[in-house]
Amino acid sequence: MNTAATLQSSLPAIETKPSRVVSVDVFRGLTMAVMIFVNELSSVRGLPWWTYHAHAMEDRMTYVDMVFPFFLFAVGLSLPISVERRLKRDPSLPGLWLHVVLRVIGLIALGLILANADKADPSRMAIGGNLWALLGLVSAMLYLHVYPRSERFPTYSIVLRAIGVVGVLILFGIFRRTTSAGQAAWIDPSYPEILGLIGFSYLAAAILYIPTRRWKWSSLLWFVLLLAFCIVSTAKLIPVPGRIPIYIWPFDNGAMASILMAGVVTSQLLLGTDRRLMPQKAIARALGLGALILIAGWICVPLGISKIRATPTWSLWSIGAAMLLFTFLYWLCDLKGRNKWAILVRPAGSNALLTYLLPDLSYFLFATAGITYLDTHFSFGWPGVIKTLAFTLLMLVLAFLLTKARVRLQL
Numbered sequence: 001m002n003t004a005a006t007l008q009s010s011l012p013a014i015e016t017k018p019s020r021v022v023s024v025d026v027f028r029g030l031t032m033a034v035m036i037f038v039n040e041l042s043s044v045r046g047l048p049w050w051t052y053h054a055h056a057m058e059d060r061m062t063y064v065d066m067v068f069p070f071f072l073f074a075v076g077l078s079l080p081i082s083v084e085r086r087l088k089r090d091p092s093l094p095g096l097w098l099h100v101v102l103r104v105i106g107l108i109a110l111g112l113i114l115a116n117a118d119k120a121d122p123s124r125m126a127i128g129g130n131l132w133a134l135l136g137l138v139s140a141m142l143y144l145h146v147y148p149r150s151e152r153f154p155t156y157s158i159v160l161r162a163i164g165v166v167g168v169l170i171l172f173g174i175f176r177r178t179t180s181a182g183q184a185a186w187i188d189p190s191y192p193e194i195l196g197l198i199g200f201s202y203l204a205a206a207i208l209y210i211p212t213r214r215w216k217w218s219s220l221l222w223f224v225l226l227l228a229f230c231i232v233s234t235a236k237l238i239p240v241p242g243r244i245p246i247y248i249w250p251f252d253n254g255a256m257a258s259i260l261m262a263g264v265v266t267s268q269l270l271l272g273t274d275r276r277l278m279p280q281k282a283i284a285r286a287l288g289l290g291a292l293i294l295i296a297g298w299i300c301v302p303l304g305i306s307k308i309r310a311t312p313t314w315s316l317w318s319i320g321a322a323m324l325l326f327t328f329l330y331w332l333c334d335l336k337g338r339n340k341w342a343i344l345v346r347p348a349g350s351n352a353l354l355t356y357l358l359p360d361l362s363y364f365l366f367a368t369a370g371i372t373y374l375d376t377h378f379s380f381g382w383p384g385v386i387k388t389l390a391f392t393l394l395m396l397v398l399a400f401l402l403t404k405a406r407v408r409l410q411l
Contacts, residue, residue, distance in 0.1 A: 020350065021271055023330040024077050026342045027322075029349025031070040032399075036359055037392045038064045043375070044384030056308035061317065065307035068194060069259045069318030074352075075202055076263020077326065079209060081271065093210075100206045103411045104199040109168065110140055111196030114360060116175065116187055124176035124184055132171060134364040137357055139167030144353065146408040189247070195356070200250040204257040207250075209264055219268055223261040227296075229254035231312045234303045255310035262293075262319040270330050279335055286327040294320035344396045347403040354409040355399040359391075 041051060050062045086096055113136040120129030127135075142164030147157035172187060179185045192199070205222075212218035232238055233253040251257050269289075270282050297316030304311040333339040339346065348355040366372070378387040 021081070022333040022339050022342075022346070023326060024074070024081075024271075025346050025349035026333050026339065027070075027077070027326050027329050027349065028074045028352050029342065029345030029347070029355075031067065031074060032348045032352055032355045033345050033392060033396060034063075035067050035071070035356070036395050037388055038067055039359060040388040040391050041385065044379055044381075044388060046381040047385070054305075054307065056306065059305045061305050061307055061314050065314065066318045066321060068197075068307070069315065070322050071194070071198060072201055072256055072259040073263040073266075073319065073322040073326070075198060076205065076260040076265075077267045077271070079202070079205060079260070079264050080213070080267050083210060083213065096210065100203065100210075104203045106140075106144070106411045107199030107202070108192050108196045109172075110137075110357075111193035111199070112187055112189065113137060113140070113171075114195065115191050115193040116177070117364065119177040119188055121176055121178045121184075124178065125174050128368070130364045130367040132175065134361065134368055136168060136171045137361055137364070139164045139171065141354075141357070141409060142167065144409040144411060146406075146410050148406060192246075197246075197256060200246050200252070201256040201260045204250040204252075205260045205264065208257075208261070219261060219264045223258055223265055226251070226254040226258035226261055227312065227315070230258055230310070230315060231300065231303065234309070234311050253310055255312070255315045259315055259319055259322075262323065265289075266323050266326060270327065283327055283331055286323060290320045290323035290327065293323065344393075344400055348396055348399040351399060351403045351408050353411065354402060354407065355395065357409070358395050358398055362395075 038051075041047070042053075051064065052062065053064050054060050054062055083096065086099060090096075113133055117129045117133035120127075120132050122128045125132070143161045144164075145160070147160065150156055175187055176184050177186075177188065208222045209219060212222070229251070230253050246252055266286060269286050270279075293316050297313045297320060300312040300316060303313065305313045305317075307314050333342070366374075374387065374391075378384050
């Protein structure tokens with residue numbers, strides 16, 4: 001299944017202040033909606049080039065190539081808020097780092113389930129890849145669900161989470177695939193899917209942000225340094241990033257971490273606890289910074305424009321667009337209080353991990369049941385676009401209803 005670039009804290013889940021920042025939820029919800037749309041649209045043929053991802057060797061980017069960066073930016077928006085709130089509940093730094101590591105492991109595990117579903121060999125593991133992935137996601141959801149408290153059964157959540165963890169471990173243990181040489185092999189860790197990439201980028205940003213969070217300009221400095229690293233590595237002035245696995249070097253070439261850190265900078269500028277700046281001044285600075293970043297992207301065009309190659313221009317143009325959009329949403333939703341228009345996307349953003357997994361759950365469920373009608377019909381031109389819009393709306397409505405029913409996932 002094709003998965004668009006893309007958590008909650010886009011995945012990690014976002015923890016906010018007691019009164020949620022509406023613009024963060026709406027920004028993330030809009031990103032989720034576009035992700036579902038472009039993900040489904042990727043199987044529709046006969047559409048203009050700008051409706052698909054640009055190819056690796058093309059020097060251009062489409063709006064589809066900006067979905068994943070918007071996810072990373074949303075993670076950055078939430079990082080200072082979640083760290084601040086967690087430290088207020090428990091000032092233990094080891095506890096905070098344990099939480100960060102568990103989030104990263106959770107995202108990587110989910111990513112590996114999604115990335116390996118198509119590689120499963122039923123002849124070696126008794127069940128097909130679609131059923132394996134469906135059971136894996138359901139088991140993970142048992143662990144990740146936010147359970148309401150029960151006085152009658154106080155330990156039920158612990159039991160269900162333990163069942164979820166055991167289920168994931170068993171499913172990982174029985175997984176087998178066949179290599180190109182015809183040999184049996186275990187999980188392929190080479191590509192941890194979008195969720196895994198978000199997890200590694202989150203870890204990279206946390207390594208930089210948490211120790212220096214009290215320094216006023218540290219996040220901006222880290223953003224500039226990560227961007228500079230992306231520029232020199234793309235220009236092949238240093239050979240390091242391409243030769244070190246992301247499991248060892250989560251910074252990769254600096255592009256993904258710089259996008260996430262830009263979200264941190266924006267969050268501190270507009271949502272930070274330091275309120276010495278009036279909202280109007282903070283908005284003006286955010287708009288000015290966003291415009292400068294777009295100009296910087298234009299300057300870096302000679303280094304290429306590509307999501308696949310993670311070039312500086314792709315990073316900068318995505319950051320600039322995300323920063324300008326979020327600033328507008330902050331003004332509209334939080335300062336002006338106009339958020340009724342976001343009735344569907346806001347729940348999707350507040351419960352983003354569930355929303356992210358809903359299309360995959362439906363895909364694996366239908367594939368396991370042998371239902372292929374939508375895969376073989378309405379897959380060309382405008383009928384395919386209408387089908388995609390209907391599917392996107394259905395997923396948003398499901399996210400809305402499940403969130404209302406208190407079905408919530410959180411890492």
